[in-house]
Amino acid sequence: MRDAGDTILKVAITGNPNCGKTSVFNALTGLNQQVGNYAGTTVDKKTGVLAYNKTQQARIIDLPGTYSIYPRSKDEEIAIDVIINPQSKEASDIILVVCDASNLKRNLLYYSQVADLGKPVILVLTMMDIAKKKGLEINLVLLSLHLGVKVVAVNPRNGDGFDKLKDAIFNTGHLTQNKLIDIYNLAPQLIEEVKKDHPNYTDFQCFLNLYKTQREKLDDVLSEETIKRYAAIKEVLADCVHQKNLKQSEFSNNLDKILTHKIGGYLIFLFILFIIFESIFSISKFPMLWIQQSFTWFGNYFAQHFPEGPLNNLLVNGVIAGLSGVIVFLPQIVLLFAFIAILEDTGYMSRVSFMMDKLMRRVGMNGKSVVPLMSGVACAVPSIMATRSIENWKERIITIMVIPLMSCSARLPVYTLLISMIAPDKTLWGLFNVQGLILMGMYLVGFFSAIAAAWVMKLVIRAKEKNYFILELPTYKAPRLKNILITLVEKSRTFVWEAGKVIVAVSVILWLAASFGPGQSFTKIEEKYKTDFYLNNFSEKEINTFQKSEKLFASYAGHFGRIIEPIIKPLGFDWKIGIALFSSLAAREVFVGTMATIYNLGDDSNSMNIRERMMEERDPVTLKPKYTVTVAFSLMLFYAFALQCISTIATVYKETKTWKWATIQFLYTSGLAYLVSLVVYQLFK
Amino acid sequence: MQTLRDLKKGEYAIIQEISDNSLKLKLMEMGCIPGEIIKLSHIAPLGDPIAIEVQGYKLSLRLSEAGSIMIEKTDTEISKNKTTTF
Numbered sequence: 001m002r003d004a005g006d007t008i009l010k011v012a013i014t015g016n017p018n019c020g021k022t023s024v025f026n027a028l029t030g031l032n033q034q035v036g037n038y039a040g041t042t043v044d045k046k047t048g049v050l051a052y053n054k055t056q057q058a059r060i061i062d063l064p065g066t067y068s069i070y071p072r073s074k075d076e077e078i079a080i081d082v083i084i085n086p087q088s089k090e091a092s093d094i095i096l097v098v099c100d101a102s103n104l105k106r107n108l109l110y111y112s113q114v115a116d117l118g119k120p121v122i123l124v125l126t127m128m129d130i131a132k133k134k135g136l137e138i139n140l141v142l143l144s145l146h147l148g149v150k151v152v153a154v155n156p157r158n159g160d161g162f163d164k165l166k167d168a169i170f171n172t173g174h175l176t177q178n179k180l181i182d183i184y185n186l187a188p189q190l191i192e193e194v195k196k197d198h199p200n201y202t203d204f205q206c207f208l209n210l211y212k213t214q215r216e217k218l219d220d221v222l223s224e225e226t227i228k229r230y231a232a233i234k235e236v237l238a239d240c241v242h243q244k245n246l247k248q249s250e251f252s253n254n255l256d257k258i259l260t261h262k263i264g265g266y267l268i269f270l271f272i273l274f275i276i277f278e279s280i281f282s283i284s285k286f287p288m289l290w291i292q293q294s295f296t297w298f299g300n301y302f303a304q305h306f307p308e309g310p311l312n313n314l315l316v317n318g319v320i321a322g323l324s325g326v327i328v329f330l331p332q333i334v335l336l337f338a339f340i341a342i343l344e345d346t347g348y349m350s351r352v353s354f355m356m357d358k359l360m361r362r363v364g365m366n367g368k369s370v371v372p373l374m375s376g377v378a379c380a381v382p383s384i385m386a387t388r389s390i391e392n393w394k395e396r397i398i399t400i401m402v403i404p405l406m407s408c409s410a411r412l413p414v415y416t417l418l419i420s421m422i423a424p425d426k427t428l429w430g431l432f433n434v435q436g437l438i439l440m441g442m443y444l445v446g447f448f449s450a451i452a453a454a455w456v457m458k459l460v461i462r463a464k465e466k467n468y469f470i471l472e473l474p475t476y477k478a479p480r481l482k483n484i485l486i487t488l489v490e491k492s493r494t495f496v497w498e499a500g501k502v503i504v505a506v507s508v509i510l511w512l513a514a515s516f517g518p519g520q521s522f523t524k525i526e527e528k529y530k531t532d533f534y535l536n537n538f539s540e541k542e543i544n545t546f547q548k549s550e551k552l553f554a555s556y557a558g559h560f561g562r563i564i565e566p567i568i569k570p571l572g573f574d575w576k577i578g579i580a581l582f583s584s585l586a587a588r589e590v591f592v593g594t595m596a597t598i599y600n601l602g603d604d605s606n607s608m609n610i611r612e613r614m615m616e617e618r619d620p621v622t623l624k625p626k627y628t629v630t631v632a633f634s635l636m637l638f639y640a641f642a643l644q645c646i647s648t649i650a651t652v653y654k655e656t657k658t659w660k661w662a663t664i665q666f667l668y669t670s671g672l673a674y675l676v677s678l679v680v681y682q683l684f685k
Numbered sequence: 686m687q688t689l690r691d692l693k694k695g696e697y698a699i700i701q702e703i704s705d706n707s708l709k710l711k712l713m714e715m716g717c718i719p720g721e722i723i724k725l726s727h728i729a730p731l732g733d734p735i736a737i738e739v740q741g742y743k744l745s746l747r748l749s750e751a752g753s754i755m756i757e758k759t760d761t762e763i764s765k766n767k768t769t770t771f
Contacts, residue, residue, distance in 0.1 A: 068714045103742045106716045134741075219706060226713040253726075256743075262730045354745045358731040361747075367734070466707050468750055470715060473727075473736055473743035 009058040011050075011169060012082060012090070014114065015098035016107050017065030018347075018474040020126035023156035024098050025062040026482055028165070035490050043078050043388065044490065045090075052170045061090050067106075069113040070211060070222070073391040084117060084208055094172055095121045096165075101138055101153070102130040102475065104241065108233045109226070115149070115177040116204035122168050125153040130475060135244045143240040148178035157480070180232040183207055187221050190214075252475040259348065265355050276339045277377070284331035291331070295324035314511060321593065322507025322586065326500045329379065329589075332409045333495055334488055336378040340371060341487045345479040350471055357469050363451050364458025366395040367469055373399070373450065376406030377443075380648045381498055382491055384655055392467040400652060401665050402454045404643045407446035410588040414639050415442050417592055421611055422632045445640050449672070502647040506586030510594075513557040514579075521554040557582070571638065571674065572631040572681040584644040591639070634681040641673035687758065689737070689751035692725040697764035698756035699723075705753035716740035717754060722764050 013028075015021040026033075029048025036045045046062040063082055064075035071077040082090045097114050099107035104125075115121050123143075131138060144151040150168045154161035183203040184191055187210070194206035201209065207225075210218055259265055299320045306312050343349045349371055357367030368390045375383035383403050390396040407415075416439070423435050516522065528534075529547050538546070552558050560582060561575035568578055580594040595614065617626040643649065643666050652662040692698050700721050703709045716739045717723070726743060727736035736745040 068711075070710065070714075072711065103740070105740045106742065109714060109716075222710050223703075223713050226710065227718055230713075230716070230718045256727060260727060260729065265730050350745075354727075354729050354734060354736065355731075357747065358729060358733045468708060468711070469734055469745070469747045470708075470711055470750060471745045472715070473745050475742075 009056070009094065009170065010090070010092040011058045011060045011094045011096060012063055012092035013060060013096045013098060014063045014079060014083060014110075015065060015124075016067055016100065016103075016110055016472075018472060019065065019098050019100040019103075019107060020156065021065060021098040022062060022486075023480060023483055024096070024124055024126065024154060024165075025060065026486055027154070027156040027159065027162055029060055031486075033486070035493065038078050043075065044494070046490075050166065050169070052166055056170055058169060061092065066110070068110060069117075069208070074388045083114060084205075093120070094169060095119055096124050096169070097121055098124045098126060100127045100130075101125040102127045102134055102136070104131075104136075104138070105230070105233055105237060108237075109229055111147075112180045112229050112233060113204075115147070116179065116183060116202070118175065118202040118205065120172050120175055121149055121177060122165070122172055123147065123149050123151045124165060125151065126156070128153050128155065130477075137242045137244055139240045139242075143236070146178070146236045146240060147180075148176045156482075180236070181225070181228045183225070186225055186228075187218070190217060190221075255476050256351070256473075259351050260355055265351075269352055269355065272343070273374070276336065279339075280332050280335050280378075284335055287331040288328050291328050292324065295320060295327070299324075310515075313515065314508065317515075318508040318511035319504055321511075322504040323500065326496060326503050326587070329409050330492060330496065333378045333382075334492055336375060337382070337491045338484065338488055340375060341484045342479045344371070345477070345483060347474040347476045350473050353469075353471060354473060361469075363454040364395065364398045364461075365454055366390050366392060366399070366467070367471065369395065369399040372403060373406055376403040376408060376450075379408050379410070379495060380404045380406070380645065381651045382495055384648070384651045385494075387655070392463075393465065394461055394463045395467055397461060397656070397661060398454050398457045400655065401457055401661065401668075402450040404645065404648055404665065404669060405446050405450035405453060405641065407443045407640065408588075408645075410645070411442075411639050413589040414584075414591045415439055415636055417595075417611060418632045418636050421615055421627055422629045442636060442640055445637070449641065453668070453672075498647060498651065502650060503587050506646055507590070510557065510583045510586060510590075513560065514552060514555050514583075516556060517551070517554040518556065518559070522551055525550050525554060552579070570682065571677040572628075572634045572685060573638075574626070577635065581638070581642075581644070584639075585646055587647075588639060588644050628685075630681055630684040633684075634677040637680055638673045638677040641669055641676055643669040686755050689723075689725070689735075689754040689756050690748055692756065692758065694725055694728055695761070696758060697722055697724050697761055698758045701755040701757055703754055705750075708750055708753055712746075712750070712754065715744055716742075717744075722759065723756075724764070 013021055013025050025046065025048065028050050032050075033046060033048040036047070037043060038045045043064065048060050048062075050058045050060055052058065061082065063079035066076040066079045068076075069080055069084065071080045082088050082092070083095065085091070095114055095117075097111045099111055111121075111123060125138070125140070128138070138153075140151050140153060150172060152161055152165045152168055154165055187207070190210055191203055191206040194209050195201060198206065198209065207218075211222075259268060261268075299316045302320065303312060303316045306315075340349070343352075352370050353367030355367075356370045360366055360369050369387070372383045372386040375386060380403050383406075384400050387396050387399045387403075390399060419435050419438050423438055426434050428434060428437070525547060529543050534543050534546075557579050558575070561578035564578045564582070565573075565575040568574075568581070573581070576595075580591045583594045584591045614627050615625065618624065619626050649662050649666060652665055653659055656662070686701065687698075689698070700717055700719050700723060702719050703712050703717065721739060724738040725735060726738045727745075729735065729745075732748075734745050734747045735751060736743050738744075
């Protein structure tokens, strides 16, 4: 941080969605970026530093894209607050308004609103190459004269124009912009009233104040304002822009014909989904293995080279084990988000929303729900954050509520273990692997239950406002690698942080619960295994494993498991599974590790061994195998429905700002899980 | 009066007014201003939503929203040359 006396220029970048705003931000700040959150929200706050020369620096903030100064979604609200609220922590000295030159009229509407706020602005034009292809010739000098501001055209792909932009940023100190429309005369009396209380407000600030406090009075005035702004912009553009030859963007149009084709459109989307999931599972297998191995190695190294004792044990079995549980999913998440980022950057995702809207609407969601639901297959936490783009409250809440039913990657290790116990690794008709089919079935269970749950919620939740789906379909563009890489780094960081904090904390608690028992019980066990009988008859390793499993039985976790046993018995689960269910609250995949501990395997948590050990497990009364097909299915279905993920609960709370929805979600998913497992076990046992 | 729902794919029209007050501002901000020439460029595979060309870009909206946009159909050939793409 710099000294308080040092003045650092504060610059805000704003503009419509899809205008290339983030590319401008990336080009100005390079990798010199920080991502934080706006106070009390999970919305990413991206800031970066731009150094002009030795003494002059600017702190740049990239605001979420917005179409208008009158916000409609969560993202827009935050962007607008930074711009119009002088008390905002991020209040800036200069505002850069980024406009897509190929779609200038609509982009300038937002510019004209921002310009009227009474802060120095610079107009930054992007996509000049696309405008040129459309046959448009923009006279930047004339445009600058008409608007009264500096106009800079940039190309983030090759860096053109950025030196000019930097000069402009550090040499724009005062207001120069012309007024495009007469705000005062739209509502003279109302504005005068506000001026009584706020004498130093500009006309437009009074207007925005009215919008905030007495919106109903402005209803007609607002559309009149918009009409006037468009008329003024049209006049300016008639002078500055020349259309040489009328050329629609043929390429985009033809691509749309194929990609949103009646049948072909869906087939292509399904094919893309197939490719994505296929590569997620096949490619990420290897890095996931490496991560697991390095953590195991690191844990062993740590355990051996540092003084033994509870602290060592806590770090190795609590913290490091917890961390590895988070990091191991990073490859899958990075891959999935890479695909989604590419599809979004090219403009394809908005076509998916376009094609899927009608289907999603039937179950109370929105075309924009497709991306969050898809990401739900990797991890619910970033997916729930991605619902922010859905303007309608009800559609957004329903999407948030059903995302955890999508099979996230943390369920995969649980499914893999259980399926390998009950199904042969055989191929049917030379095509379908039996285990693969069951796994796919579990994914479908997740997907269809999400759809069904959404449909029920559509009937139950009352709408707060009219829902709508008004979405820009941007022209297709080649993906911008730099943007995608930066997005990936950010998403991964958010995931590791948000999910990581919780998972590590819960791992530590679980470790404590499993490592300590009430009273003297642990000391007694240790003494028991120090007697000659054990020392003479068993190897050190055997004694260790006996001791471990007996300690678990006597530990707080073991007590807890037996307390809940009566509740889960009707589902076919015993106290050992009870502990695993409980520990899965940190993250579902912890199930595998917990089972390993419970079944005496200690550090050797190779899933083959757990599998064999679990299959040998007999029912203490009937002596039949404990893990029958029915128990395994009952357990898998429990995992399919139950919201055993504290990170998700925390994210839902943050995103909805109330415990209400987080609680409802936890209760309905748990209830569903219990009911389905109960029915399956009781019917087929 | 006809609404945007009555427009067929490829046809042009002039926006007359927007009847739904709750959507009026949003639609106008997105460029659906009375007097503007629009073209129905796409219909989603299931018949809804639709996409129009307005102010030189593509905007998709549901049929229910299209129903609140009052239009007057115009001749395709004349409109083609009148529409601006910026």
